[in-house]
Amino acid sequence: MKPSFMATWSVLGFALIVISFASIWIRWADAPPISIAAYRLGLAALLLTPLALSARRSQLQALTWSDVRYALLGGVCLALHFIFWISSLEFTSVASSVVLVTTNPIFVALGSHFLLKESVTLRVAVGIAISLVGGMLVGYGDFLAGPNVLLGDGLALLGAVMASAYLLVGRRLRAHTDLLTYIFLVYSAAAIVLLVTALVLRQPLWGFPQETYLWLMLLAIGPQLIGHTSFNWALKHLPASTVAVIILGEPVGSTVLAYFLLGEPITLLKAIGGALILLGIYLSSRR
Numbered sequence: 678m679k680p681s682f683m684a685t686w687s688v689l690g691f692a693l694i695v696i697s698f699a700s701i702w703i704r705w706a707d708a709p710p711i712s713i714a715a716y717r718l719g720l721a722a723l724l725l726t727p728l729a730l731s732a733r734r735s736q737l738q739a740l741t742w743s744d745v746r747y748a749l750l751g752g753v754c755l756a757l758h759f760i761f762w763i764s765s766l767e768f769t770s771v772a773s774s775v776v777l778v779t780t781n782p783i784f785v786a787l788g789s790h791f792l793l794k795e796s797v798t799l800r801v802a803v804g805i806a807i808s809l810v811g812g813m814l815v816g817y818g819d820f821l822a823g824p825n826v827l828l829g830d831g832l833a834l835l836g837a838v839m840a841s842a843y844l845l846v847g848r849r850l851r852a853h854t855d856l857l858t859y860i861f862l863v864y865s866a867a868a869i870v871l872l873v874t875a876l877v878l879r880q881p882l883w884g885f886p887q888e889t890y891l892w893l894m895l896l897a898i899g900p901q902l903i904g905h906t907s908f909n910w911a912l913k914h915l916p917a918s919t920v921a922v923i924i925l926g927e928p929v930g931s932t933v934l935a936y937f938l939l940g941e942p943i944t945l946l947k948a949i950g951g952a953l954i955l956l957g958i959y960l961s962s963r964r
Contacts, residue, residue: 700934774833
């Protein structure tokens with residue numbers, strides 16, 4: 678049964694609000710980036726475990742070794758995405774970080790062209806060019822603010838590259854697995870990678886202030902489970918281009934929240950650059 682227009686957009690609107698809070702909660706969490714990422718994916722995987730084991734036991738048992746390899750690879754890419762992006766928030770502003778990390782549709786288009794031999798349309802090429810100009814404006818503005826800020830921008834871009842790799846790898850596994858099985862496998866793989874990384878690098882996994890555990894739980898339930906799952910659910914009822922455009926509201930929402938909750942100013946150069954990046958992503962994602 679197809680949901681009503683009001684129900685669909687209410688779900689998407691709520692998901693967008695929740696995802697926009699992710700960077701704010703990360704800033705408020707008093708924990709290292711790897712620890713934050715490990716909790717976000719670990720708690721999400723734990724919450725999915727009872728549902729996946731009860732409702733998708735037969736699908737999990739039917740997985741091949743090839744499926745497991747792709748799930749592990751996707752988990753590694755997703756883990757690196759969060760490590761890079763969360764680390765970027767320690768150096769650059771929420772506006773720059775969130776705008777740059779959402780450039781993954783551009784990297785997906787490039788990866789599809791060079792790795793999967795898919796053609797790049799004129800619209801996609803123009804979108805990439807516009808986003809590059811916007812990225813240079815944001816980077817130039819942050820360079821004037823100091824080299825550490827520019828380092829944060831670079832980490833956010835690396836986060837976008839890893840998110841793109843995660844999506845490209847996920848194509849193979851998602852082709853024959855349902856949504857619940859897929860996210861359970863990849864979230865669990867990413868959580869294991871992050872946990873091992875935290876232990877090897879001796880990053881703390883406990884002993885944080887009590888409020889930090891609240892932000893970590895909200896990150897797992899909100900942006901990870903509610904937000905991303907809602908957008909994946911919407912793909913069944915709306916065109917992919919429509920969903921992609923709605924997701925572009927995250928940088929706008931995060932920037933506004935950072936202005937009011939964190940007191941981060943929005944410079945004219947950053948606003949123009951960010952708008953060009955979002956326009957380029959829109960044109961690219963229309964494909």
